[in-house]
Amino acid sequence: MSGPSILFRDPGAVVLETTLPDYASDLLLDQVIAHIIKGADEYDLLPYFATRLSDVRDVTYRQEVFTDLEDQELTKALVDYGEAMHLTRTRLAQSGKRYFERFRQAWVLAAGEAYVTAVDGLLAALGAARLHSEALQALRRYVSDYATGPVMTRLRADSASLRARMDAITYALRLSGDRITVQAYDGEPDLSTHVLATFEKFSRGAAKDYRSRTPNWPDSNHIEAHILELVAALHPDEFAALERFCAEFSDVLDPALLALERDVQFYLVVARQERWLEAGGVDFTMPTIDDRSTQVDVRGTVDVALADKLAREHRQPVRNDVTLLDGERIFVVSGPNQGGKTTFARTVGQLFHLAALGCRVPGTSARLFLPDSIHTHFEHPEDVRSLRGKLQDELIRVHRIIESSTARSVVILNEILNSTTLEDALVLGTRIMDQLIDLDVLAVYVTFVDELASRGPSVVSLMSQVEPEDPAARTFRVVRQPANGMAYAAAIAHKYRVDYEHLSRRVSR
Amino acid sequence: MTAMKAHLMHRDTDFDLETTLPPQGQALMDDLGLDQLCTAMSGADNEAFVVARAALLLGLSGPEEIAYRQHVLADCLTHPAVVRELYALVLETLARQRKIHRGLFLSSTSAILRGSLESLHMLIEMLVRMRDLARANSGRFRSEGLATMFAMLARELDDAYITQVKADLAELEFRRGELMSVGLGTYLTGVGHTLRKPRVTAHPMLDRLLGTGLPSHGFRIAERDEAGGRILSELKARGLDKVANAVAQATDNILAFIACLRSEVGFYVGCLNLHDRLAAASLPTCRPQICPDPRGMVWARGLYDPGLCLSGAPAVIGNDIDAGDADIVVITGANQGGKSTFLRALGLSQLMAQAGMFVAADAYRAPVRTGVFTHFKRQEDASMTSGKLDEELHRMSEIADEVSPGAVILFNESFSSTNEREGSQIAREVIRALREAKVRIAFVTHQYDLAHGLQVAGDEHIVFLRAARAEDGGRPFRLLPGEPLSTSFGADLYAEIFGQTVARARADESHDALGVP
Known part of the structure; x- marks a missing residue:
């Protein structure tokens, strides 16, 4: 019996990428994704983050699940489900490694209990939640049938009664020299209570705890086994019941529910990352995906890689808008360094990738489309080849990008041509810009060449900003503004109150 | 709960060394020379030092609690x-x-x-x-x-x-x-x-x-079964x-x-140690009177800085102060005329009184304070850099975070890292705000503009003390009631150190020069 997938409308048609796309490192998506899936290594989630969805219906399928998971109870229940399934598998594996038969049976009982917890917890949570997503509704139908079926009914009842009987057993152990004696416990008083009472008059409330925390895990040794045999002799009925339980309960784990354990991790790790960044002051919004248009309008968004870094330092990233009005297609970003130009360029690329995974994106509102391809070229200053060689490589790379782009692509060029003369940068930049305009591609072009910003009606000029009081501080604010290479000088003048406004006021006093 | 309690410091609770020391504690240690005092109490015993420091910095807040310790201390002295x-x-x-x-x-x-x-x-x-x-x-x-x-x-x-x-x-x-x-x-x-x-x-x-x-049923573990x-x-x-x-x-x-x-x-043994040291130098100590009326500043006879004795000064001279009705004491006068020493004596005596200790004086009377604070100029030379003024104002702001009505703040040459006009303007505003908030103030200043401005206001709740200068230019380290004079006595020091005089305007002439009547 095969169950539904909560990740794909049609699991059979999916071809998963096994590595991240080329642009991931320029956009720092490699770091972001590594952080998202950290701690979930055994589930091998990378392919889910490497594969962009290209059909808006597939995106909607996941967006609905994310929306249902705004119910914190439900999210918590899925976390619990994953942990309980993990525990089930671990206990079964451990059972196989036990040398003594009674201990092997003990681990099977414990595994059965974990499985009951997993299935019943999942059913209860799905039953209690108001589900709107196609995926989770299908899952609920499946789990409901399974949990009320004969296998689970019997397992649930047997494991509970057996555990209750084991818990009721208390025996007494007498240690004397090298002799160990097992007998019934006869209600003798706790010696530590007696000692505490004697010294009560010195008690000062909270005290250090000297008890050792030895785990029970490795204790299934031959002495414990011998003791357990003697205990079993004192309680033969209980241990006979355990034997019967193990004979019946073997190999009952449902394959669909095992697969579900992995797939819920995708949603959980994304949700965990969102909560973490939200605590750091980032808003997340479910993007509207329109595959008939190529409109882009994202408000109050941030670079997730930067936000992730700042959140560790308890700082908040600055928000920017990524908005192209009718007919606008290309952002030209100029302005002082350290002002957030690269950050802005990364942000745009990240938005398209995240939206195509079916995830929320940073921002207060977002309208995006599913691009047929994403291309980036970022200058790497550490590249030490000859300037000529570097320029050549750069042009080859940009040429390839333009060749393989369409009006539904996203192209991000960051600080290219920076190493050439101004003359070259102007001439070559203008050529590249004209081609981008002709392609009608959505592009971000970060440059120090002001002239490129007014190349045509589809070009929008953005400028990075500096703090007037402290020009050395990074603001990461990027706003619509005609390109103006003198902004930095004005800021420094402002700091020392010798800019126009200050000077005229001071002089006039 | 426990029946075994010491309760020598408080009637109902243990003395808690875990209590966080007040934020102004380090400034008090530095400015008042508390290290030296605590060392005299504790000897080489670091833990006893910590006890003494905590007792002094975490003063008691009520006359009853103070009396409780004073009685225990009297027993110990007997x-x-x-x-x-x-x-x-x-x-x-x-x-x-x-x-x-x-x-x-x-x-x-x-x-x-x-x-x-x-x-x-x-x-x-x-x-x-x-x-x-x-x-x-x-x-x-x-x-x-x-x-x-x-x-x-x-x-x-x-x-x-x-x-x-x-x-x-x-x-x-x-x-x-x-x-x-x-x-x-x-x-x-x-x-x-x-x-x-x-x-x-x-x-x-x-x-x-x-x-x-x-x-x-039992079994034995075989002798060769080491596991x-x-x-x-x-x-x-x-x-x-x-x-x-x-x-x-x-x-x-x-x-x-x-x-x-x-x-x-250990705290009381520390008190005994300090008492012995001062007695050996024939210096007086007294049980402070805690007056219930919180309005007044302080009244004392023969008040001295015990730190001077502990650091081996040959002669320690006490001062009298009648500021029982005042809310601010302004101290002016000659450099090295004992102003800082007197300020330290004021601070130490209040801390010691509120720790339940004796004080270094013939007689001492003061109310309980909600806190003792110091704002001392950090270095002797005041170069006019904005960084220093920033630092001074930053410290003032830190004090403002902590201070409450009924506290006392000791200012020593504060706000003098900028020019006198700016410095005294800042100080005036600070003083005015603090007095209105019922915070008591002792202010050592050589800023004539500040001190004179307060004097002209003719306020009866201000006590002026002046570091006196003996006729021959030697310092008696005694403060007497007196209005501020327009110059300090740096020339005297110059003369003492260099063995030659410098041409200097007489006090009244410099008044005229500044246009002050």
Whole structure:
């Protein structure tokens, strides 16, 4: 019996990428994704983050699940489900490694209990939640049938009664020299209570705890086994019941529910990352995906890689808008360094990738489309080849990008041509810009060449900003503004109150 | 809860060394020379130093609480030998404890139990010696604090109790093996091992032979089974866990009581030490009067800075101050004329009074303050850099975070890192705001603009003191009531150091030069 997938409308048609796309490192998506899936290594989630969805219906399928998971109870229940399934598998594996038969049976009982917890917890949570997503509704139908079926009914009842009987057993152990004696416990008083009472008059409330925390895990040794045999002799009925339980309960784990354990991790790790960044002051919004248009309008968004870094330092990233009005297609970003130009360029690329995974994106509102391809070229200053060689490589790379782009692509060029003369940068930049305009591609072009910003009606000029009081501080604010290479000088003048406004006021006093 | 309390510092609670020291504490240490005072109280004993510092920085807030300590201190000054003997017993206990390896870190349960039992035997012996000292001196102490504590030692550690403790310690030797109860865990290995106190049966051997006890089955661990031997020890350790925990906690608790005695008795021994030092220099001390009316500033006779004596100054001169109705004292006058020393004396005496100590004066009267703060110029030379003014204003802002009505702030040449006009303007605003908020102020300044401005206002709640200058230019280090003069006496210092005079305007001439009538 095969169950539904909560990740794909049609699991059979999916071809998963096994590595991240080329642009991931320029956009720092490699770091972001590594952080998202950290701690979930055994589930091998990378392919889910490497594969962009290209059909808006597939995106909607996941967006609905994310929306249902705004119910914190439900999210918590899925976390619990994953942990309980993990525990089930671990206990079964451990059972196989036990040398003594009674201990092997003990681990099977414990595994059965974990499985009951997993299935019943999942059913209860799905039953209690108001589900709107196609995926989770299908899952609920499946789990409901399974949990009320004969296998689970019997397992649930047997494991509970057996555990209750084991818990009721208390025996007494007498240690004397090298002799160990097992007998019934006869209600003798706790010696530590007696000692505490004697010294009560010195008690000062909270005290250090000297008890050792030895785990029970490795204790299934031959002495414990011998003791357990003697205990079993004192309680033969209980241990006979355990034997019967193990004979019946073997190999009952449902394959669909095992697969579900992995797939819920995708949603959980994304949700965990969102909560973490939200605590750091980032808003997340479910993007509207329109595959008939190529409109882009994202408000109050941030670079997730930067936000992730700042959140560790308890700082908040600055928000920017990524908005192209009718007919606008290309952002030209100029302005002082350290002002957030690269950050802005990364942000745009990240938005398209995240939206195509079916995830929320940073921002207060977002309208995006599913691009047929994403291309980036970022200058790497550490590249030490000859300037000529570097320029050549750069042009080859940009040429390839333009060749393989369409009006539904996203192209991000960051600080290219920076190493050439101004003359070259102007001439070559203008050529590249004209081609981008002709392609009608959505592009971000970060440059120090002001002239490129007014190349045509589809070009929008953005400028990075500096703090007037402290020009050395990074603001990461990027706003619509005609390109103006003198902004930095004005800021420094402002700091020392010798800019126009200050000077005229001071002089006039 | 505990019956064993020292309660020599407070009637109802222990003296808590964990209490966070106030944020202004470090400034007080630096500005008032508290280090030196605490060192005189504690000698080379670092822990006693910490106690003295905490007592001084965490002053008491009510006359009742202060009187409680003053009475204990009076007892100590009357019977110093008994108090020092008790303290010696406390220190001996701690010294013996240090030699016992309690093995608290990552050690086995049996090591914890063994070490704790050894400590308990020693502690009980030392407690009995303290009890005997208390018994021998029971009638001689009048103060509530000491009388109650001595009575408590005699009552709680009576012979019957000591006998019972010794019997319990003997049972913990487990000469007839251990009995424990065990449950079954998730994986059916033993859990919740709990050591049990075996029932006393009349004939245990007979029970076993006749099978009248409970049915039991057992086995022996073979001699060559080393792994089995280790597991047996581990089982034993699990059973012992809770008992070892109980014994270790009991040991901790008694040690905590000893630690309390160490701090609380130690504080008074520190007072005795300081008292002896000052008495050896023939310097007076007095029990401060705490006046209930919080409005006044301070009234004192022969008030001096004990730090001067402790640092070996040959002659220490006391000053009188009549500021019982004032809310601000402004101190002006010659450089090295004793202004800073006087400010320190004011601060130290208030801290000592509120710690329940004696003060360094012939007589002293002041109300309780909600806090003592210092704002001292950090370096002697005042170069006019904005960084220094930033720093001064930053410190002022930190004080403003903490200060409340009824506090006192001691300013020493504050806001002088900028020019006089700006500095005095800032200071005026600060003073005005603080006075309106009922914060008392002592302000040492050489800024004539500031001091003179306050004088012209003709405010009856301001007391002006001036560092006097002897006729021959030598300094008597005595402050007298007096209005601010327009110049300081740097020229005198110059003359003293360089052996030659500099041309200098007379005080009244410089008044004219500044356009002041």
